[in-house]
Amino acid sequence: MSSPMSRRGFLGLALAGVTVAGLSACGGEGGGAAGVKKGGAELSKKLVLPTFTAAKIPTPDLPVDAGQDPAYLKYPTELIKSVATPPGDGKKITSLTQTWDVAPPSPADNAYLQELNKALGSEWSMNIVVGDGYPDKFNAIIASDDLPDLVWFPPNQGLQRVPELLAAKFHDLTPYLTGDAIKKYPNLANLGDVAWKSAVTDGRLHGVAVTYSKFGQVFCVNQDYWQPVGGATFTSADDFLEKTKQLLDVKKNKYPLEPSYVNHVHMFSQWYGAPNLWRLEGGKLTHWYETPEYLAAVELAVKAFKANLFWPDPALATIKDKVANGQIGAYVESFPGFINDAKTQKYDLGAIVPFAATPSSKPVYNAGLGSVGFTAISNKVDKARIETLLGVLNYLAAPFGTEEYQLVNFGVEGTHFTNEGGDLVFTDKGKAEVPTTWQPLSFVLNAPSALFMPGQPDRTKLVHEFQTKVSPMLQQRVTTGHFSDTYTQKIGELTTMASDTIVDFVTGRKPLSEWKSFVKKYMDKGGNAMKAEYEASIAKG
Numbered sequence: 001m002s003s004p005m006s007r008r009g010f011l012g013l014a015l016a017g018v019t020v021a022g023l024s025a026c027g028g029e030g031g032g033a034a035g036v037k038k039g040g041a042e043l044s045k046k047l048v049l050p051t052f053t054a055a056k057i058p059t060p061d062l063p064v065d066a067g068q069d070p071a072y073l074k075y076p077t078e079l080i081k082s083v084a085t086p087p088g089d090g091k092k093i094t095s096l097t098q099t100w101d102v103a104p105p106s107p108a109d110n111a112y113l114q115e116l117n118k119a120l121g122s123e124w125s126m127n128i129v130v131g132d133g134y135p136d137k138f139n140a141i142i143a144s145d146d147l148p149d150l151v152w153f154p155p156n157q158g159l160q161r162v163p164e165l166l167a168a169k170f171h172d173l174t175p176y177l178t179g180d181a182i183k184k185y186p187n188l189a190n191l192g193d194v195a196w197k198s199a200v201t202d203g204r205l206h207g208v209a210v211t212y213s214k215f216g217q218v219f220c221v222n223q224d225y226w227q228p229v230g231g232a233t234f235t236s237a238d239d240f241l242e243k244t245k246q247l248l249d250v251k252k253n254k255y256p257l258e259p260s261y262v263n264h265v266h267m268f269s270q271w272y273g274a275p276n277l278w279r280l281e282g283g284k285l286t287h288w289y290e291t292p293e294y295l296a297a298v299e300l301a302v303k304a305f306k307a308n309l310f311w312p313d314p315a316l317a318t319i320k321d322k323v324a325n326g327q328i329g330a331y332v333e334s335f336p337g338f339i340n341d342a343k344t345q346k347y348d349l350g351a352i353v354p355f356a357a358t359p360s361s362k363p364v365y366n367a368g369l370g371s372v373g374f375t376a377i378s379n380k381v382d383k384a385r386i387e388t389l390l391g392v393l394n395y396l397a398a399p400f401g402t403e404e405y406q407l408v409n410f411g412v413e414g415t416h417f418t419n420e421g422g423d424l425v426f427t428d429k430g431k432a433e434v435p436t437t438w439q440p441l442s443f444v445l446n447a448p449s450a451l452f453m454p455g456q457p458d459r460t461k462l463v464h465e466f467q468t469k470v471s472p473m474l475q476q477r478v479t480t481g482h483f484s485d486t487y488t489q490k491i492g493e494l495t496t497m498a499s500d501t502i503v504d505f506v507t508g509r510k511p512l513s514e515w516k517s518f519v520k521k522y523m524d525k526g527g528n529a530m531k532a533e534y535e536a537s538i539a540k541g
Contacts, residue, residue, distance in 0.1 A: 046203075046541035047174070047178065047200060047203050047204065047205070047541065048178045048179045049178065049193055049196050049197065049200075050177050050178060050179070050181075050182035050188065050189060050191070050196050050205075051179055051180050051182055051183065051189060052189065052190070052191075052192055052193060053182075053183060053186065053189040053190065054190060055082060055186060055187055055189075055190035055398075055399050055402075056080050056082065057070060057080060057399050057400065057401040057402065058072070058076035058078065058079070058080065058401040060072060061073045061074070062451075062460075062461065062464045063468075066467075066468050066471040066472060067467070067471035067472075067474065068451075068464055068467040068468055068471060069213075069448075069449045069450050069451050069464075069467060070399075070400065070401075070450045070451065071450070071451035071452070071460055071461075071463075071464040072400070072401070072450065072451065072452045072460070073457035073460055073461075074422040074423075074457070075419070075422045075423060075424055075452065075454070076401045077422070079401060079402055079403045079406060080401060080402045080403070081402065081403050081404075082186065082187055082398045082399070082402040082403070082404055083187070083391075083394065083395050083398065083404055085121075086118070086119060086120055086121025086122075087120065087121060087388065087391030087392050087394065087395050088120045088121030088122025088388065088391075088392055089121065089122060089385065089388045090121060090122060091122055091123075091385075092122065092123045092124075092125050093120075093122050093123065093124050093125065093149050093150065093389065093392060094125045094126075094127065094148035094149045094150070095124070095125070095126050095127065095148050095149060095150035095151070095152070095375075095444050096126075096127045096129075096137070096138065096141060096148050096150070096151045096152060097126055097127070097128055097129070097152050097440040097441070097443045097444050098128065098129045098130075098134045098152070098154070098440060098443055099128055099129070099130055099131075099436070099439045099440040099443075100131065100439065101435060101436050101439045102130070102436055103128060103130050103436065104128075104433065104436040104437035104440070105432065105433055105436070105437075107123075107125075110433055110437060111411075111412070111415060111416075111429070111433060112411045112412070112416055112430075112433040112434050112437055113433070113437055115407065115411065115412050115415075116407065116408065119395070119404070119407055120392055120395060122388075122392065124441075126440050126441070126444075127141075127148060128440045134154065134157055135157050135158060135159065138151075138157075138159065142165065142169065145169075147169060147378035147379075147380050148378060149377065149378055149380070149381050149389060150375050150376070150377060150378070150389065150393075150444055151170070151375065151376050151378060152210070152373060152374075152375050152443050152444055153207060153373045153374050153375070153376060154372060154373040154443075155198060155369055155371065155372065155373045158488050158489075158491070158492060159488060160485060160488045160489060161485065161488075162201055162483055162488070163201050163202035163483055166201055166202070166204075166206040166207075166376060167202070167206075169378065169379055170206050170207075170376040170377060170378055170379055171206070171376070171377045171378070171379055171381065171383070171386055172204055172205075172206055173205050173206060173207065173208070173376075173377065173386070173390075174204045174205045174206075176386060176387065176390060177205045177208070177390075178205060184387075184390075185390055185391065185393075185394035185397075186394070187394045187395070187397040187398050187399065187404075187447075188208060188390070188393065188394050188397055190397070190399060190448060191209055191211050191397065191448060192211075192370075192448070194214045194367070194370035194371075194476065195209040195210075195211040195212075195214075195370045195371045195448075196209050197370070197476075197480045197481040198369050198370055198371040198373070198374065198480050198481065199371065199373075199374035199481075200480075200481035200482075201481075201483055202483060203537075203540060203541055206374075206376050207373075207374030207375050207376035207377075208374055208375050208390070208393050208397075208445060209370075209371045209374050210371050210372050210373050210374060210375060210442075210443060210444070210445055210446050211370065211371055211397070211446055211447070211448050211449070212336075212368070212369065212370060212371050212372045212446065212449070213335045213336060213368060213370070213449045214367050214368060214370040214449075214474070215335040215365075215367065215368060215467065215470070215474075216276075216334075216335060216365070216366045216367050216368040217263065217266060217267065217332055217333065217334060217335070217366070217368075218332070218333050218334070218335055218337075218338040218351050218466070219267045219330060219331075219332055219351060219352040220323075220330065220331050220332070220333050220338060220341060220349065220350070220351055221329060221330045221331075221349075221350045221351065221352060222323050222324070222326065222328075222329060222330075222347045222348060222349070222350075223347075223348040223349070223350040224326065224347065224348050225247065225254075225256075225323075225326055225328075225329035225330075226243075226247070226329060226350075228246070228247060229243040229246055229247060230243075231350075232329075232330070232350055232351075232352050233352075233353075233355075234352075234355050235355065236355070236356065236357060236358060236359075237268070237271060237272075237300050237357035237358065241300070241303060241304065241307065241309075244256040244257070244304070244307070244309050244329075245307055245309070247329060248307070248308060248309060250308065253327055254326065254327055254328075254329075255308075255309060255310060255311045255312070255327065255328055255329070256309045256328075256329040256330060257304065257309050257310045257311065257328070257329065257330055257331075258310070258311055258316065258319050258323075258328050258330065258331040258332070259310045259311045259312070259313065259314040259316055260331070260332050261301060261305070261310070261314070261502065261503050261506040261507070262499050262502050262503065263332035264301055264304070264310075264332060265294075265297050265298055265301045265502060265506070266297075266332070266366070267332060267352070267354075268296075268297035268300045268301060268357070269288065269293060269294050269296075269297035270354040270363060270364050270365060270366060271297070271354055271355055271356065271357035271361060271363050272293035272294075272296045272297055272357045272358070272361050272363075273293050273361050273362040273363060273364050274288050274291055274293035274294040274297060274364075275288050275291060275293075275475070275478075276288075276364070276366040276367065276475045276476065276477050276478075277477055277479065278477070278478050278479050278531075278534070279291065279478070280478040280538065283535065283538065283539060284535065285478070285479075285531045285534055285535055285538075287519075287522075287523065287527050287531065289498070289518075289519045289522055289523075289527075290519055290523070293361075295512075295515055296357065298502065298505055298506065298512070298515070299512065300357070301505075301506045302505065302506055302508070302512065305506050305507055305508065306508070311327075311328055314503075319331050320341070320345060323345075323347060324345065324346065324347045330352065334368075335368065338351065338463065338466075339451075339453075339463060342453060342456070342459040342460075342462060342463055343453050343456065343459065349459070349462065350462070351466045353365075353466070353469045353470060354470065354473060363473055364473050364474075364475040365470040365471075365473045365474050365475060366475050367474050367475060367476045367477065369477070369480065370480075372443060372446075373443075375393065375444050375445060377389055377390075393444075393445045395408075396408060396441065396444065396445035396446070396447075397445050397446070397447055397448075398447060399447050399448055399450065400447060400448075400450035400452065401450075405447055406424075408438070408441070408447070409434075409438060409447070410424050410426070410430070410434060411430050411433065411434045415427070415429060415430070416429060416430030416433065416434050417430050417434075423454035423455050424454065425454070451463055451464055451467075478538075479534045479538075482534050482537035482538055483533075483537060484529075484530045484533040484534050484537075485533065486526050486529040486530045486533055487526075487530050487533075489526075490525065490526035490529075490530075491526075493525075493526075494522060494525060494526050494527070497521075497522070497525070498518075498522055501518050505518075
C-alpha cells in the first residue's frame with residue numbers, strides 16, 4: 001500500500017483559521033453547477049462525477065467483492081505499465097504542499113526526485129511547509145498572488161471562502177474531469193466516487209481529489225485480553241458492559257478501555273446507528289448531537305466510567321505499551337493507524353466490528369472523508385497546459401501493482417530498495433530519500449489504498465477481513481462535497497467546546513439532565529448556521 005502517513009500527520013491536520021485576502025465577503029455555502037459548455041455539449045446543471053473505471057492491476061490475492069481495498073499477500077511479480085510516455089512538457093512544475101516528516105534532501109542531492117523527474121518528463125519543484133503552519137503559508141501565497149502551478153487544499157485546516165477563492169484564482173476543471181472526460185486520465189478515473197465527492201466545491205470540480213482510505217476509526221483490541229470472555233464479540237451494549245466488567249482487575253492494573261472518552265462515544269454511537277455527523281431526511285439535516293442514538297452512546301460511556309472500565313489516567317501517553325502487556329484491552333485508532341499497528345505491533349491485534357446495541361438498533365460503520373483534500377491548478381497556468389498537469393497527476397495516482405506506483409513509492413530497484421523474496425526493502429539511501437520526498441508529494445496526489453504488508457500475510461488477511469465485515473454497513477458523510485463558511489470559521493471552537501463538555505458528561509462532572517442545554521448551545525453557536533448553509537448547498541445539487 002502507499003507509504004503510510006504518520007498518525008501525527010493524519011490527526012495533526014489541525015483546524016486553524018485563514019483569512020483569504022482580496023476576496024469579497026459573500027458567503028461560501030456551496031451550490032449547484034451552472035451549465036458549462038465544452039465542444040458544444042452542456043454539462044448537467046447537477047454535477048456529474050467522473051465516471052469510475054477500474055484500473056488494470058495485478059489480480060488481488062483476496063476478494064474485492066464487498067468494497068474492500070485490493071489485498072496482496074506477496075508483492076506482484078509482474079507489474080503493469082499504466083502510463084505509456086512521460087506526461088510532462090519539459091517545463092518546471094511548481095506546487096505548494098506540506099509534510100509531517102523532515103524536509104527531503106535538496107533536488108541536487110536527491111536521486112529519487114531526479115529519477116521521478118525523468119519519468120514525469122518535467123522538473124518537479126515543491127514549496128514544502130514542514131509541520132504546522134500550512135494555513136499561514138497558504139494565506140501568504142494567496143495574498144502575494146504569486147501562485148505555484150498546483151496548490152493543495154486540505155479538508156480540515158480551516159481554509160475560508162474556498163468557493164470564492166477557487167473561482168477567482170484557479171481553473172475550473174469540471175469540463176476536463178466530469179463524466180467520461182476523465183477517461184483520458186485512466187488512473188484518475190480509478191479514484192472512485194468517495195474521493196471525488198470530497199473534491200466538489202460550489203457544485204464544481206476545481207481540483208483533483210487526493211485519495212485516502214474511505215474507512216474511518218477502528219476499535220482495536222489485544223485479542224488475548226478478551227479470551228476469558230470468548231473474544232471481543234458482543235450481542236448487545238449490555239453484553240459489552242457485562243463482559244468488560246468481568247475483565248476489569250484493578251489489583252492487577254488491568255482495564256478494558258483506554259481513556260479516550262470522546263472516541264469511545266463515537267464507537268458506541270455506531271452500535272446504536274447514529275448518523276455520521278449529519279442525518280439527511282427530506283432535504284433537512286439533523287446533527288448527530290440532536291439524535292437519541294448519539295445520546296444513548298453518551299449514556300453507555302457514562303455507565304462504563306461509573307463501572308471503572310476506563311484506564312484511570314486520562315493523560316496516558318503510552319497506550320500501545322499497555323495494550324501490548326495486557327493492561328489495556330481496547331483502544332480507538334484511525335484506519336491508517338490500524339494498518340500501521342498491523343505492521344508493527346506484536347500483540348494479537350484484532351478489531352471490534354459494530355453490532356446492534358439494542359434489538360431495534362441498526363449498526364453502522366462511519367466512513368472517513370476518503371481523501372485528504374484536493375489539488376487545484378492555478379490560473380497562472382496557461383489553459384493549454386492544464387491537460388499536461390492533469391497527465392502528471394494521473395501518473396502520481398497510479399495504483400499498487402503498476403510500474404509507476406513502484407517508482408513513486410519505492411524509488412529505483414538496487415538504488416532505493418531491494419526485492420527480498422517478494423518484499424521490497426529500502427536501502428539506506430532509500431530510507432533517506434524516498435519517505436521524506438514521498439510524503440509532501442502524496443499530499444499533491446496519492447494512489448488509492450491497497451493492502452500489502454511485507455512478510456506479514458496474516459496481518460493483511462486480518463485487515464481485509466475487517467473491511468469485509470464493515471463494508472456493508474459503511475455510512476458516508478452526507479455533507480461531503482458541500483461547503484459551509486461557518487464550518488471553516490467555527491468548527492475548531494465548537495469541536496473543543498463539545499469535546500470538553502462530553503468528557504464532563506462521561507466523567508460525571510455534568511449530569512446528563514443538561515444534555516439538551518448543551519446541544520442547544522452547540523447549535524446556537526454555529527451548528528444551526530452550518531445546517532442552513534449545508535441544506536442550501538444540498539438543495540442546489
